[in-house]
Amino acid sequence: MSALRARLSVVLLAVCLLFTGQALTTAHRAAAAASADPGYLMVHFTGDSATGQMLYLAHSTDGLHWSDLNGGAPVLNSKIGTKGVRDPALVRSPDGSKYWIIATDLCIRCGSTYQNGSPNFVVWESTDLVTWSKPWLLGAAGLIPGGKNAWAPEAIWNPETRDYVLYWATNATVNGIFKYRIYAARTTDFRTITTPQIWIDPPGTRPVVDTQMTEVPAGDGDYRYVRVSGDGQNTVEGSNSILGAWTQLGNLSSIGLTGNVVEGPVWMKFRDRNEWALYIDYNNPQGVREYRPILTTNPFDVSTYRLQASTGYDMGGTPKRHGATATLTAAEESRVLSRWPNSPARRLQSFNFQDRYIRQTNFDVRIDPNVSPLDDSRFRLRPGLAGTGTVSFESVNFPGYFLRHSAYDFQLVHNDGSSQFAQDATFRQVAGLADPSWSSFQSYNFPDRYIRHYAYELKLDPITPTTARGDATFRVTS
The missing domain is CATH 2.80.10.50 (Trefoil (Acidic Fibroblast Growth Factor, subunit A))
Structure with a gap:
C-alpha cells in the first residue's frame, strides 16, 4: 500500500511540475509581450496650404523619432464651417471608451484670415480612435460678449467636477482692452459648454493665444498640473487645481526662447523613464517653423529645461504644426497602425x-x-x-x-x-x-x-x- 502511495506521489509531482512549467512559460511569454511597450501618436496640421489645414497623424516608438502615417496624407478634413482645421487637441475619456478631436475652425487663404476667423471649433468623436464621426461645430467665442475668433482649443478631465475643462483663446474687449485671453468652460460631451470665464489674462495689453497643460503623476513635484502659455514670455505655471490659483514658475527665456518665437506648446510624458518632452511650434533663426522638443526631468523647474539637439529627434517627412500627442495602449496602437498604414x-x-x-x-x-x-x-x-x-x-x-x-x-x-x-x-x-x-x-x-x-x-x-x-x-x- 505504501509503495502504491509512493508511485501516486511521484505521478502527482510530475503532473504538478508539468502544469507549473506551462504556467511559467505562459507568464514568461506574457511578460515578454508586455515588455514591447507601445508608442506615441501625434495629430497635427502642416501649414497654410490647401491641404495643410487638414489633420495628419504620426507615430513614434520612442517619443522623439516620428514616422508619418497614411503615406503622409491627411486622415481627417472638414467640409463644415470655414472648411479648414488647425491646432487639434486629442482628448481621451478617463475610462478610454471615447475620444474627441477638437480643432480651430480656420482656413487661411480660402476665405478666412487671422483677423477674420471663426467663433466655433470643429469636433470629431470616436469610440476606438480610428473610426471618427462626422464633424460638428461647437460654439465658443459667440458665448463671450464681443468675442471674435476661437483659437487653439485644449481640454482636460477635471476630477474635482467630473467633467472636462475646455480652454481656448478668444479676442474680445474687456475693461477697454481688446486682445486675446484664454477662456475656460466646462463640458461633458463637447456639444454644449457652460458660460466661458476668463482663465488667463496677462497684464495690460499683452495677449495670450496658445496654452497647454498636463497632469503630473502624484509625488513628481510640488504641483499636480503644469501649463505653458504663448504669451510673448512663454510663461510656465503650476497648480494643484485646474480652475484654482496658478503659481508662475518662470519662462522659456532660460533656454533662449523669448518673444513670439514659440507657438503650440504640447506636453508629453515618456512612458519608460522619468522625463518629459515639451513640444513647441518653433520659429527658428532661419524663419522656418518647426516642431521641436524641450526635455526635462522636472517640468516644475524651468532651469532643467533643455532644447533637444537636432541629432536627437526626427519629426518625419511632413511639417508638424501645433498638434497634440497621446501615449498609446497596445490595443490603441494596433488599431491605429492597422487603420492607417502607408498604403499608396x-x-x-x-x-x-x-x-x-x-x-x-x-x-x-x-x-x-x-x-x-x-x-x-x-x-x-x-x-x-x-x-x-x-x-x-x-x-x-x-x-x-x-x-x-x-x-x-x-x-x-x-x-x-x-x-x-x-x-x-x-x-x-x-x-x-x-x-x-x-x-x-x-x-x-x-x-x-x-x-x-x-x-x-x-x-x-x-x-x-x-x-x-x-x-x-x-x-x-x-
Missing part, C-alpha cells in the same frame, strides 16, 4: 473605356475621363472592413469615406462604424473577368455580384454576358 494612393482604370477611371463627384460614383481634381479618382485600398483577404476603397480627398453599395448603386459614404456599412464597403479582389491580368471586385455580402459600370455609372450587378465582363474589369494603377 491608387486609381481604378476601366478595361473597356481605358481613358476613364472610377471617380466620385458630389459623392456619386461613376467612370470619367480627364478627372479634375485628380484626387476625386484616387483611393487607398485598405484591408477589408468586414473580413480578411478583402479590400475596401477609401477616398484620398475625403478620408473616412468609402465606396459603398446601397440598393446596388454606389456612393462615396462616411464610415459610420456599423457592421452593415463594413459589409457593403468590402470586396474580394479577383482575377479580371475580361482579362485575368486585370482585376474584378466581388461583393462581400452579395457574392454573385461585382462592381461594374453601366452608362458610366457604378453599379453592383451579376455578371454574365461578354460586355458586362468588360464593364466589371479594372486595372489598379497609380
Whole structure:
C-alpha cells in the first residue's frame, strides 16, 4: 500500500511540475509581450496650404523619432464651417471608451484670415480612435460678449467636477482692452459648454493665444498640473487645481526662447523613464517653423529645461504644426497602425473605356475621363472592413469615406462604424473577368455580384454576358 502511495506521489509531482512549467512559460511569454511597450501618436496640421489645414497623424516608438502615417496624407478634413482645421487637441475619456478631436475652425487663404476667423471649433468623436464621426461645430467665442475668433482649443478631465475643462483663446474687449485671453468652460460631451470665464489674462495689453497643460503623476513635484502659455514670455505655471490659483514658475527665456518665437506648446510624458518632452511650434533663426522638443526631468523647474539637439529627434517627412500627442495602449496602437498604414494612393482604370477611371463627384460614383481634381479618382485600398483577404476603397480627398453599395448603386459614404456599412464597403479582389491580368471586385455580402459600370455609372450587378465582363474589369494603377 505504501509503495502504491509512493508511485501516486511521484505521478502527482510530475503532473504538478508539468502544469507549473506551462504556467511559467505562459507568464514568461506574457511578460515578454508586455515588455514591447507601445508608442506615441501625434495629430497635427502642416501649414497654410490647401491641404495643410487638414489633420495628419504620426507615430513614434520612442517619443522623439516620428514616422508619418497614411503615406503622409491627411486622415481627417472638414467640409463644415470655414472648411479648414488647425491646432487639434486629442482628448481621451478617463475610462478610454471615447475620444474627441477638437480643432480651430480656420482656413487661411480660402476665405478666412487671422483677423477674420471663426467663433466655433470643429469636433470629431470616436469610440476606438480610428473610426471618427462626422464633424460638428461647437460654439465658443459667440458665448463671450464681443468675442471674435476661437483659437487653439485644449481640454482636460477635471476630477474635482467630473467633467472636462475646455480652454481656448478668444479676442474680445474687456475693461477697454481688446486682445486675446484664454477662456475656460466646462463640458461633458463637447456639444454644449457652460458660460466661458476668463482663465488667463496677462497684464495690460499683452495677449495670450496658445496654452497647454498636463497632469503630473502624484509625488513628481510640488504641483499636480503644469501649463505653458504663448504669451510673448512663454510663461510656465503650476497648480494643484485646474480652475484654482496658478503659481508662475518662470519662462522659456532660460533656454533662449523669448518673444513670439514659440507657438503650440504640447506636453508629453515618456512612458519608460522619468522625463518629459515639451513640444513647441518653433520659429527658428532661419524663419522656418518647426516642431521641436524641450526635455526635462522636472517640468516644475524651468532651469532643467533643455532644447533637444537636432541629432536627437526626427519629426518625419511632413511639417508638424501645433498638434497634440497621446501615449498609446497596445490595443490603441494596433488599431491605429492597422487603420492607417502607408498604403499608396491608387486609381481604378476601366478595361473597356481605358481613358476613364472610377471617380466620385458630389459623392456619386461613376467612370470619367480627364478627372479634375485628380484626387476625386484616387483611393487607398485598405484591408477589408468586414473580413480578411478583402479590400475596401477609401477616398484620398475625403478620408473616412468609402465606396459603398446601397440598393446596388454606389456612393462615396462616411464610415459610420456599423457592421452593415463594413459589409457593403468590402470586396474580394479577383482575377479580371475580361482579362485575368486585370482585376474584378466581388461583393462581400452579395457574392454573385461585382462592381461594374453601366452608362458610366457604378453599379453592383451579376455578371454574365461578354460586355458586362468588360464593364466589371479594372486595372489598379497609380
